[in-house]
Amino acid sequence: MACLLLHGGLVCERQLKLVTLDPHVPRSCMGNQNLLPVRDSSTKTILEGAKVVISLSSYVDGTLMARSSGFFINWDEESKVCTVLTSARLICSKYSSMDQWLGSDEYSPDATVYAHLLDKDETTVPAALLHYDRHFNIALFKVDVDSCAKIPSFSSEVTCGQDIFALGRDDDLNLTINHGRVQFKGPSMFERHYYMYTGFTTGQSGIGGPIINFNGQVLGMTNVLGMGFIPSSVILHCLDMWKKFGYIPRLHIGMKLSAMKFLDPIHVEKISRKCNIDSGLIVKELEIELMQICEDHLDKGRGIGSSVDIQAYRIL
Numbered sequence: 001m002a003c004l005l006l007h008g009g010l011v012c013e014r015q016l017k018l019v020t021l022d023p024h025v026p027r028s029c030m031g032n033q034n035l036l037p038v039r040d041s042s043t044k045t046i047l048e049g050a051k052v053v054i055s056l057s058s059y060v061d062g063t064l065m066a067r068s069s070g071f072f073i074n075w076d077e078e079s080k081v082c083t084v085l086t087s088a089r090l091i092c093s094k095y096s097s098m099d100q101w102l103g104s105d106e107y108s109p110d111a112t113v114y115a116h117l118l119d120k121d122e123t124t125v126p127a128a129l130l131h132y133d134r135h136f137n138i139a140l141f142k143v144d145v146d147s148c149a150k151i152p153s154f155s156s157e158v159t160c161g162q163d164i165f166a167l168g169r170d171d172d173l174n175l176t177i178n179h180g181r182v183q184f185k186g187p188s189m190f191e192r193h194y195y196m197y198t199g200f201t202t203g204q205s206g207i208g209g210p211i212i213n214f215n216g217q218v219l220g221m222t223n224v225l226g227m228g229f230i231p232s233s234v235i236l237h238c239l240d241m242w243k244k245f246g247y248i249p250r251l252h253i254g255m256k257l258s259a260m261k262f263l264d265p266i267h268v269e270k271i272s273r274k275c276n277i278d279s280g281l282i283v284k285e286l287e288i289e290l291m292q293i294c295e296d297h298l299d300k301g302r303g304i305g306s307s308v309d310i311q312a313y314r315i316l
Helices: 033-052 232-245 265-275 288-301
Strands: 003-008 009-012 053-060 061-078 081-086 092-094 112-116 124-132 140-144 163-169 174-181 197-200 210-212 218-221 227-232
Touching: 033 163, 033 174, 033 288, 053 081, 053 163, 053 288, 061 092, 081 218, 112 140, 124 265, 140 232, 218 232, 227 232, 232 288
Parallel strands: none
Antiparallel strands: 003 009, 053 061, 053 112, 061 081, 081 140, 112 124, 124 140, 163 174, 163 210, 174 197, 197 227, 210 218, 218 227
Protein backbone atom coordinates (compact mmCIF):
# COMPACT_ATOMS: atom_id res chain seq x y z
CA MET A 1 0.00 0.00 0.00
CA ALA A 2 1.43 3.38 -1.03
CA CYS A 3 2.18 5.82 1.76
CA LEU A 4 3.06 9.52 1.75
CA LEU A 5 4.76 11.77 4.27
CA LEU A 6 2.19 14.33 5.42
CA HIS A 7 2.65 16.76 8.31
CA GLY A 8 5.65 14.81 9.52
CA GLY A 9 3.95 11.38 9.51
CA LEU A 10 3.22 8.55 7.10
CA VAL A 11 -0.27 8.60 5.62
CA CYS A 12 -1.60 5.75 3.48
CA GLU A 13 -3.19 6.42 0.09
CA ARG A 14 -6.50 5.12 1.38
CA GLN A 15 -6.44 7.69 4.18
CA LEU A 16 -5.83 10.51 1.70
CA LYS A 17 -9.30 9.86 0.31
CA LEU A 18 -10.73 11.08 3.60
CA VAL A 19 -11.90 14.68 3.34
CA THR A 20 -10.18 15.48 6.63
CA LEU A 21 -6.76 14.56 5.15
CA ASP A 22 -7.24 15.71 1.56
CA PRO A 23 -3.98 17.49 0.60
CA HIS A 24 -5.46 18.91 -2.60
CA VAL A 25 -7.96 21.32 -1.02
CA PRO A 26 -6.89 24.80 -2.20
CA ARG A 27 -5.98 27.54 0.25
CA SER A 28 -7.91 30.78 0.52
CA CYS A 29 -7.02 34.38 1.29
CA MET A 30 -7.97 33.85 4.94
CA GLY A 31 -4.35 33.05 5.76
CA ASN A 32 -3.42 36.64 4.96
CA GLN A 33 -1.95 38.36 8.02
CA ASN A 34 -3.94 41.50 7.24
CA LEU A 35 -7.11 39.54 8.05
CA LEU A 36 -5.81 38.23 11.38
CA PRO A 37 -7.85 40.70 13.53
CA VAL A 38 -11.10 39.57 11.87
CA ARG A 39 -10.15 35.98 11.01
CA ASP A 40 -12.47 34.29 13.49
CA SER A 41 -15.58 36.42 12.94
CA SER A 42 -15.09 36.56 9.16
CA THR A 43 -14.71 32.80 8.92
CA LYS A 44 -18.07 32.33 10.62
CA THR A 45 -19.67 34.85 8.25
CA ILE A 46 -18.15 33.20 5.18
CA LEU A 47 -19.14 29.67 6.19
CA GLU A 48 -22.71 30.81 6.76
CA GLY A 49 -22.85 32.56 3.38
CA ALA A 50 -21.26 29.58 1.62
CA LYS A 51 -24.34 27.46 2.38
CA VAL A 52 -26.26 29.17 -0.44
CA VAL A 53 -23.40 29.40 -2.97
CA ILE A 54 -23.54 26.67 -5.62
CA SER A 55 -21.88 25.75 -8.90
CA LEU A 56 -23.70 25.75 -12.24
CA SER A 57 -22.74 24.25 -15.60
CA SER A 58 -24.25 24.76 -19.05
CA TYR A 59 -24.23 22.44 -22.05
CA VAL A 60 -25.12 22.74 -25.73
CA ASP A 61 -25.59 19.48 -27.64
CA GLY A 62 -23.96 17.63 -24.76
CA THR A 63 -20.81 19.76 -24.82
CA LEU A 64 -19.83 21.82 -21.79
CA MET A 65 -20.19 25.52 -22.59
CA ALA A 66 -19.46 27.21 -19.26
CA ARG A 67 -19.10 26.66 -15.54
CA SER A 68 -19.82 29.38 -13.04
CA SER A 69 -21.15 30.08 -9.56
CA GLY A 70 -24.54 31.26 -8.36
CA PHE A 71 -26.42 31.73 -5.12
CA PHE A 72 -29.91 31.22 -3.74
CA ILE A 73 -31.94 34.41 -3.32
CA ASN A 74 -35.33 32.87 -2.55
CA TRP A 75 -36.81 29.54 -1.46
CA ASP A 76 -40.49 28.62 -1.58
CA GLU A 77 -41.06 26.18 1.26
CA GLU A 78 -44.35 24.94 -0.20
CA SER A 79 -43.13 24.18 -3.73
CA LYS A 80 -39.55 23.36 -2.65
CA VAL A 81 -38.21 25.61 -5.42
CA CYS A 82 -35.16 27.85 -5.05
CA THR A 83 -34.43 30.88 -7.21
CA VAL A 84 -30.77 31.12 -8.20
CA LEU A 85 -29.09 34.36 -9.25
CA THR A 86 -26.03 34.12 -11.47
CA SER A 87 -24.30 35.79 -14.39
CA ALA A 88 -25.74 35.53 -17.90
CA ARG A 89 -22.23 34.54 -18.99
CA LEU A 90 -23.27 31.02 -18.01
CA ILE A 91 -25.35 30.84 -21.20
CA CYS A 92 -23.24 33.17 -23.36
CA SER A 93 -22.04 31.09 -26.32
CA LYS A 94 -19.95 33.71 -28.12
CA TYR A 95 -18.03 36.79 -27.02
CA SER A 96 -17.50 38.86 -30.14
CA SER A 97 -16.17 42.19 -28.87
CA MET A 98 -14.46 43.85 -25.91
CA ASP A 99 -16.93 46.72 -26.31
CA GLN A 100 -19.91 45.63 -24.21
CA TRP A 101 -22.02 48.48 -25.58
CA LEU A 102 -22.14 46.86 -29.02
CA GLY A 103 -24.36 44.11 -27.60
CA SER A 104 -22.90 41.63 -30.09
CA ASP A 105 -22.42 38.69 -27.71
CA GLU A 106 -24.53 35.63 -28.52
CA TYR A 107 -26.55 33.70 -25.95
CA SER A 108 -28.04 30.21 -25.81
CA PRO A 109 -31.12 30.44 -23.57
CA ASP A 110 -32.07 26.88 -24.57
CA ALA A 111 -28.81 25.48 -23.17
CA THR A 112 -29.10 22.62 -20.70
CA VAL A 113 -28.08 23.90 -17.27
CA TYR A 114 -27.36 21.87 -14.15
CA ALA A 115 -27.01 22.98 -10.54
CA HIS A 116 -24.39 21.19 -8.45
CA LEU A 117 -25.78 21.07 -4.94
CA LEU A 118 -23.88 20.94 -1.67
CA ASP A 119 -25.31 17.81 -0.07
CA LYS A 120 -23.05 14.92 0.95
CA ASP A 121 -23.50 13.21 -2.42
CA GLU A 122 -22.99 16.48 -4.36
CA THR A 123 -26.24 15.93 -6.23
CA THR A 124 -26.67 17.42 -9.69
CA VAL A 125 -30.16 18.63 -10.65
CA PRO A 126 -31.59 20.47 -13.69
CA ALA A 127 -31.85 24.26 -13.48
CA ALA A 128 -34.63 25.92 -15.49
CA LEU A 129 -34.05 29.40 -16.90
CA LEU A 130 -36.54 31.97 -15.61
CA HIS A 131 -35.07 35.10 -17.17
CA TYR A 132 -31.81 36.59 -18.40
CA ASP A 133 -30.78 40.10 -19.33
CA ARG A 134 -27.98 40.95 -21.76
CA HIS A 135 -27.38 44.51 -20.58
CA PHE A 136 -27.19 43.81 -16.86
CA ASN A 137 -25.63 40.39 -17.48
CA ILE A 138 -27.75 38.58 -14.92
CA ALA A 139 -29.68 35.32 -15.14
CA LEU A 140 -32.29 33.71 -12.90
CA PHE A 141 -32.87 29.96 -12.67
CA LYS A 142 -35.19 27.80 -10.61
CA VAL A 143 -33.97 24.62 -8.92
CA ASP A 144 -35.87 21.98 -6.98
CA VAL A 145 -34.37 21.47 -3.51
CA ASP A 146 -35.87 19.85 -0.43
CA SER A 147 -34.40 22.35 2.01
CA CYS A 148 -32.43 25.56 1.95
CA ALA A 149 -30.12 27.40 4.30
CA LYS A 150 -30.96 30.90 5.46
CA ILE A 151 -31.19 33.27 2.49
CA PRO A 152 -28.82 36.24 2.97
CA SER A 153 -30.18 39.77 2.91
CA PHE A 154 -29.10 42.42 0.40
CA SER A 155 -27.57 45.76 1.36
CA SER A 156 -27.60 48.68 -1.07
CA GLU A 157 -24.98 50.57 0.95
CA VAL A 158 -21.74 50.00 -0.97
CA THR A 159 -18.94 52.50 -0.34
CA CYS A 160 -15.47 52.92 -1.80
CA GLY A 161 -12.80 51.43 0.45
CA GLN A 162 -15.26 49.01 2.05
CA ASP A 163 -13.89 45.55 2.90
CA ILE A 164 -15.56 42.79 0.91
CA PHE A 165 -15.40 39.06 0.28
CA ALA A 166 -16.29 37.37 -3.00
CA LEU A 167 -17.57 33.81 -2.68
CA GLY A 168 -17.79 31.19 -5.40
CA ARG A 169 -17.22 27.53 -6.27
CA ASP A 170 -14.45 25.99 -8.33
CA ASP A 171 -14.95 23.05 -10.70
CA ASP A 172 -14.52 20.62 -7.78
CA LEU A 173 -17.17 22.47 -5.71
CA ASN A 174 -14.51 23.81 -3.35
CA LEU A 175 -15.45 27.17 -1.90
CA THR A 176 -13.45 30.07 -3.34
CA ILE A 177 -12.85 33.19 -1.23
CA ASN A 178 -11.35 36.49 -2.32
CA HIS A 179 -10.86 39.54 -0.13
CA GLY A 180 -10.46 43.13 -1.22
CA ARG A 181 -11.87 46.62 -0.96
CA VAL A 182 -14.35 48.40 -3.19
CA GLN A 183 -12.18 50.44 -5.52
CA PHE A 184 -12.45 54.18 -6.18
CA LYS A 185 -12.67 53.52 -9.89
CA GLY A 186 -15.11 53.96 -12.74
CA PRO A 187 -15.70 51.75 -15.78
CA SER A 188 -13.83 52.19 -19.04
CA MET A 189 -15.57 53.42 -22.19
CA PHE A 190 -16.09 49.77 -23.20
CA GLU A 191 -17.80 48.70 -19.96
CA ARG A 192 -21.31 49.17 -18.60
CA HIS A 193 -21.56 52.27 -16.44
CA TYR A 194 -23.09 50.48 -13.45
CA TYR A 195 -19.95 48.44 -12.67
CA MET A 196 -18.08 48.71 -9.40
CA TYR A 197 -14.70 47.07 -8.78
CA THR A 198 -13.23 44.69 -6.22
CA GLY A 199 -9.45 45.10 -6.52
CA PHE A 200 -8.95 41.38 -7.25
CA THR A 201 -9.51 39.23 -10.32
CA THR A 202 -12.36 36.72 -10.57
CA GLY A 203 -12.02 33.70 -12.85
CA GLN A 204 -14.78 32.03 -14.87
CA SER A 205 -15.84 29.55 -12.18
CA GLY A 206 -16.27 32.33 -9.60
CA ILE A 207 -18.45 34.53 -11.81
CA GLY A 208 -22.01 34.67 -10.51
CA GLY A 209 -21.02 34.42 -6.86
CA PRO A 210 -22.02 36.97 -4.22
CA ILE A 211 -19.99 39.90 -2.93
CA ILE A 212 -20.60 40.13 0.82
CA ASN A 213 -19.61 42.44 3.65
CA PHE A 214 -18.28 41.42 7.05
CA ASN A 215 -21.87 40.99 8.28
CA GLY A 216 -22.73 38.53 5.52
CA GLN A 217 -25.02 40.89 3.62
CA VAL A 218 -24.92 40.71 -0.17
CA LEU A 219 -23.43 43.88 -1.69
CA GLY A 220 -23.41 42.66 -5.28
CA MET A 221 -22.51 39.87 -7.67
CA THR A 222 -19.42 39.22 -9.77
CA ASN A 223 -20.87 39.08 -13.27
CA VAL A 224 -17.84 39.51 -15.54
CA LEU A 225 -14.27 38.25 -15.80
CA GLY A 226 -11.82 40.51 -13.98
CA MET A 227 -12.61 42.93 -11.16
CA GLY A 228 -16.08 44.19 -12.05
CA PHE A 229 -19.29 43.48 -10.14
CA ILE A 230 -22.88 44.64 -10.29
CA PRO A 231 -23.95 46.35 -7.03
CA SER A 232 -26.99 45.27 -5.03
CA SER A 233 -28.84 48.53 -5.70
CA VAL A 234 -28.98 47.66 -9.41
CA ILE A 235 -29.73 43.97 -8.78
CA LEU A 236 -32.68 44.80 -6.52
CA HIS A 237 -34.14 47.19 -9.10
CA CYS A 238 -33.75 44.51 -11.77
CA LEU A 239 -35.53 41.94 -9.61
CA ASP A 240 -38.34 44.35 -8.77
CA MET A 241 -38.87 45.20 -12.46
CA TRP A 242 -38.84 41.54 -13.47
CA LYS A 243 -41.40 40.62 -10.80
CA LYS A 244 -43.58 43.58 -11.74
CA PHE A 245 -43.43 43.49 -15.55
CA GLY A 246 -41.98 40.08 -16.42
CA TYR A 247 -38.92 41.67 -18.00
CA ILE A 248 -36.25 44.28 -17.21
CA PRO A 249 -36.79 47.43 -19.30
CA ARG A 250 -33.95 49.81 -20.00
CA LEU A 251 -33.91 53.38 -21.23
CA HIS A 252 -31.84 53.93 -24.40
CA ILE A 253 -30.47 57.47 -24.35
CA GLY A 254 -27.83 57.03 -27.05
CA MET A 255 -24.96 58.38 -24.96
CA LYS A 256 -21.98 56.98 -23.08
CA LEU A 257 -21.61 58.71 -19.74
CA SER A 258 -18.93 58.62 -17.06
CA ALA A 259 -18.92 59.67 -13.43
CA MET A 260 -17.23 62.91 -12.39
CA LYS A 261 -16.55 61.51 -8.92
CA PHE A 262 -13.73 59.29 -10.20
CA LEU A 263 -11.80 62.18 -11.76
CA ASP A 264 -8.94 63.88 -9.97
CA PRO A 265 -10.26 66.74 -7.76
CA ILE A 266 -8.31 69.27 -9.85
CA HIS A 267 -10.17 68.09 -12.95
CA VAL A 268 -13.52 68.13 -11.14
CA GLU A 269 -12.92 71.67 -9.91
CA LYS A 270 -12.06 72.91 -13.38
CA ILE A 271 -15.14 71.31 -14.97
CA SER A 272 -17.36 72.72 -12.24
CA ARG A 273 -15.85 76.20 -12.62
CA LYS A 274 -15.81 76.34 -16.41
CA CYS A 275 -19.25 74.79 -16.87
CA ASN A 276 -20.91 76.39 -13.85
CA ILE A 277 -21.96 73.06 -12.36
CA ASP A 278 -23.02 72.68 -8.75
CA SER A 279 -23.74 69.47 -6.83
CA GLY A 280 -27.47 69.82 -7.37
CA LEU A 281 -27.06 69.06 -11.06
CA ILE A 282 -25.05 65.88 -10.58
CA VAL A 283 -26.95 62.60 -10.72
CA LYS A 284 -25.14 60.26 -8.34
CA GLU A 285 -26.90 57.02 -9.32
CA LEU A 286 -27.44 57.23 -13.08
CA GLU A 287 -28.46 53.60 -13.59
CA ILE A 288 -31.02 53.75 -10.79
CA GLU A 289 -32.34 57.06 -12.13
CA LEU A 290 -32.82 55.60 -15.62
CA MET A 291 -34.53 52.48 -14.27
CA GLN A 292 -36.88 54.61 -12.17
CA ILE A 293 -37.83 56.62 -15.27
CA CYS A 294 -38.57 53.33 -17.05
CA GLU A 295 -40.72 52.06 -14.20
CA ASP A 296 -42.72 55.29 -13.98
CA HIS A 297 -43.21 55.22 -17.76
CA LEU A 298 -44.48 51.63 -17.76
CA ASP A 299 -46.76 52.31 -14.79
CA LYS A 300 -48.58 54.75 -17.07
CA GLY A 301 -49.45 51.92 -19.44
CA ARG A 302 -46.63 52.42 -21.94
CA GLY A 303 -44.80 49.43 -23.38
CA ILE A 304 -41.47 48.29 -24.79
CA GLY A 305 -40.39 50.42 -27.76
CA SER A 306 -42.30 53.51 -26.65
CA SER A 307 -40.57 56.86 -26.10
CA VAL A 308 -40.23 59.00 -23.02
CA ASP A 309 -39.01 62.58 -22.77
CA ILE A 310 -36.08 63.23 -20.45
CA GLN A 311 -34.47 66.58 -19.79
CA ALA A 312 -30.72 67.11 -19.96
CA TYR A 313 -29.76 70.27 -18.12
CA ARG A 314 -26.33 70.48 -19.67
CA ILE A 315 -24.32 68.40 -22.13
CA LEU A 316 -20.56 68.72 -21.58
